[in-house]
Amino acid sequence: xxxxxxxxxxxxxxxxxxxxxxxxxxxxxxxxxxxxxxxxxxxxxxxxxxxxxxxxxxxxxxxxxxxxxxxxxxxxxxxxxxxxxxxxxxxxxxxxxxxxxxxxxxxxxxxxxxxxxxxxxxxxxxxxxxxxxxxxxxxxxxxxxxxxxxxxxxxxxxxxxxxxxxxxxxxxxxxxxxxxxxxxxxxxxxxxxxxxxxxxxxxxxxxxxxxxxxxxxxxxxxxxxxxxxxxxxxxxxxxxxxxxxxxxxxxxxxxxxxxxxxxxxxxxxxxxxxxxxxxxxxxxxxxx
Amino acid sequence: xxxxxxxxxxxxxxxxxxxxxxxxxxxxxxxxxxxxxxxxxxxxxxxxxxxxxxxxxxxxxxxxxxxxxxxxxxxxxxxxxxxxxxxxxxxxxxxxxxxxxxxxxxxxxxxxxxxxxxxxxxxxxxxxxxxxxxxxxxxxxxxxxxxxxxxxxxxxxxxxxxxxxxxxxxxxxxxxxxxxxxxxxxxxxxxxxxxxxxxxxxxxxxxxxxxxxxxxxxxxxxxxxxxxxxxxxxxxxxxxxxxxxxxxxxxxxxxxxxxxxxxxxxxxxxxxxxxxxxxxxxxxxxxxxxxxxxxxxxxxxxxxxxxxxxxxxxxxx
Numbered sequence: 172x173x174x175x176x177x178x179x180x181x182x183x184x185x186x187x188x189x190x191x192x193x194x195x196x197x198x199x200x201x202x203x204x205x206x207x208x209x210x211x212x213x214x215x216x217x218x219x220x221x222x223x224x225x226x227x228x229x230x231x232x233x234x235x236x237x238x239x240x241x242x243x244x245x246x247x248x249x250x251x252x253x254x255x256x257x258x259x260x261x262x263x264x265x266x267x268x269x270x271x272x273x274x275x276x277x278x279x280x281x282x283x284x285x286x287x288x289x290x291x292x293x294x295x296x297x298x299x300x301x302x303x304x305x306x307x308x309x310x311x312x313x314x315x316x317x318x319x320x321x322x323x324x325x326x327x328x329x330x331x332x333x334x335x336x337x338x339x340x341x342x343x344x345x346x347x348x349x350x351x352x353x354x355x356x357x358x359x360x361x362x363x364x365x366x367x368x369x370x371x372x373x374x375x376x377x378x379x380x381x382x383x384x385x386x387x388x389x390x391x392x393x394x395x396x397x398x399x400x401x402x403x404x405x406x407x408x409x410x411x412x413x414x415x416x417x418x419x420x421x422x423x424x425x426x427x428x429x430x431x432x433x434x435x436x437x438x439x440x441x442x443x444x445x446x447x448x449x450x451x452x453x454x455x456x457x458x459x
Numbered sequence: 460x461x462x463x464x465x466x467x468x469x470x471x472x473x474x475x476x477x478x479x480x481x482x483x484x485x486x487x488x489x490x491x492x493x494x495x496x497x498x499x500x501x502x503x504x505x506x507x508x509x510x511x512x513x514x515x516x517x518x519x520x521x522x523x524x525x526x527x528x529x530x531x532x533x534x535x536x537x538x539x540x541x542x543x544x545x546x547x548x549x550x551x552x553x554x555x556x557x558x559x560x561x562x563x564x565x566x567x568x569x570x571x572x573x574x575x576x577x578x579x580x581x582x583x584x585x586x587x588x589x590x591x592x593x594x595x596x597x598x599x600x601x602x603x604x605x606x607x608x609x610x611x612x613x614x615x616x617x618x619x620x621x622x623x624x625x626x627x628x629x630x631x632x633x634x635x636x637x638x639x640x641x642x643x644x645x646x647x648x649x650x651x652x653x654x655x656x657x658x659x660x661x662x663x664x665x666x667x668x669x670x671x672x673x674x675x676x677x678x679x680x681x682x683x684x685x686x687x688x689x690x691x692x693x694x695x696x697x698x699x700x701x702x703x704x705x706x707x708x709x710x711x712x713x714x715x716x717x718x719x720x721x722x723x724x725x726x727x728x729x730x731x732x733x734x735x736x737x738x739x740x741x742x743x744x745x746x747x748x749x750x751x752x753x754x755x756x757x758x759x760x761x762x763x764x765x766x767x768x769x770x771x772x773x774x775x776x
Contacts, residue, residue, distance in 0.1 A: 205590055211601060212604070228613065280497035303754065308735075310512030438597070454656060
């Protein structure tokens with residue numbers, strides 16, 4: 172968008188030499204930096220296809236002599252990867268659906284409904300957003316324990332079904348939508364839920380999408396809560412499984428690399444496909 | 460935090476006193492049924508699983524947990540113990556060092572963002588993808604690679620150092636180096652997120668300002684310092700706040716890269732890690748709760764301090 176708007180305003184006739192010199196320098200800097208950023212992942216890919224001896228060789232071997240594709244199959248036969256993957260998908264899907272729905276409802280109420288206590292409740296929600304979640308981990312743990320949900324998907328998932336962040340994000344999003352449509356629907360006699368579901372929710376698609384993607388990333392990558400709430404391998408998601416690999420398979424480096432790459436892959440693919448919308452969503456939370 | 464939205468709405472739609480009065484009366488008249496329905500699920504979950512545990516933690520911080528479950532009220536004993544605990548003081552310093560190193564990603568990110576978002580820039584989405592990848596990848600999974608990179612025997616970090624004649628340390632088990640290694644990884648993973656926010660800041664800058672600067676003969680470097688940086692101060696402010704908060708909450712990297720039995724832990728672990736260890740390894744939950752409250756107070760004070768200081772350097776249009 173900005174490209175189109177600004178292209179004509181930079182006539183290439185002005186100081187062409189300097190501009191192309193600067194551009195080349197910019198690209199060099201960005202490319203070198205970018206390679207540094209992804210290098211650990213490329214290195215991980217390389218190690219995942221190496222033999223264990225190659226990973227531990229000095230100097231480091233830059234390319235495996237024979238590509239050990241079986242390392243990826245070994246992940247499934249050695250550790251409980253398939254099951255952990257299933258748990259990760261399950262908790263992420265549940266959280267995304269709940270978050271998007273509940274945050275839209277509450278965000279809409281805060282943005283568009285006038286009721287006594289709106290300001291106070293919003294202040295409470297914002298204060299929850301500011302408390303680092305690790306701090307009340309013990310009490311949350313006790314609560315889940317009392318509910319009998321330790322070592323259950325229910326226990327992992329429930330506290331994350333709604334977040335203050337999601338509510339705030341959706342509130343900001345609804346605040347930015349025009350009033351007119353809503354007013355018209357109200358005059359036509361639609362009730363608040365109809366206005367919300369038929370008119371405002373479709374308009375808020377982008378915000379919901381951004382929240383959904385962010386919830387996916389957060390849920391998929393989360394370590395501390397599922398680590399604390401589970402001891403049983405059958406309900407542990409990939410994040411915990413990967414963290415435990417290094418204790419259990421201390422020196423099976425290629426196996427560890429293959430497993431952690433596979434754990435990263437789904438989010439990485441999702442990110443690359445929806446890159447623009449993820450960035451727009453994250454950026455929105457920061458600026459307005 | 461609840462003030463800015465109202466301030467903004469009153470600014471964007473300057474309304475008369477009569478209009479404000481009418482709006483207020485409508486607010487009071489509205490039926491509470493619908494808002495209650497819309498808000499109930501969220502408020503229930505936030506209240507039961509977040510707010511109430513928060514309040515309870517405050518209570519726990521004044522208690523001691525017996526071996527068989529009972530808790531006894533001990534007043535400020537946990538807090539007094541904390542003040543004399545060298546491990547706590549140390550973890551503060553560790554967190555501060557970690558935070559400062561991670562914050563290096565902000566100036567670097569500002570330069571990179573202004574390059575990526577330059578008008579007419581080619582390959583923009585390639586660069587964005589490259590730089591944002593660390594932000595989306597699972598910390599547990601990438602920390603494992605970094606653990607090998609920093610391996611004292613066969614890690615790439617030491618191999619690179621050996622090329623220039625330095626024999627590298629056993630990074631992850633030698634005190635000052637373990638913290639440096641973890642901080643470098645922290646900086647690497649913070650870069651992606653900060654870049655997204657900073658890029659959004661760059662895109663908000665009106666292009667005419669650059670054109671005007673160029674007509675005045677300002678070099679790209681001069682434009683960066685005289686146009687980009689001053690106009691990005693609101694983004695820089697936000698990024699700084701978030702970076703400090705997240706650095707104070709660091710857990711994953713230390714947990715994976717060092718484990719829970721590492722001899723370098725006392726001089727590497729941050730506040731949240733020590734909280735975790737006290738609560739779930741030593742089972743000293745009262746003391747852990749006090750550490751948690753302390754962390755909350757410190758993060759709160761730091762954030763408040765930054766809001767105070769913002770008047771000195773943040774320019775809003």
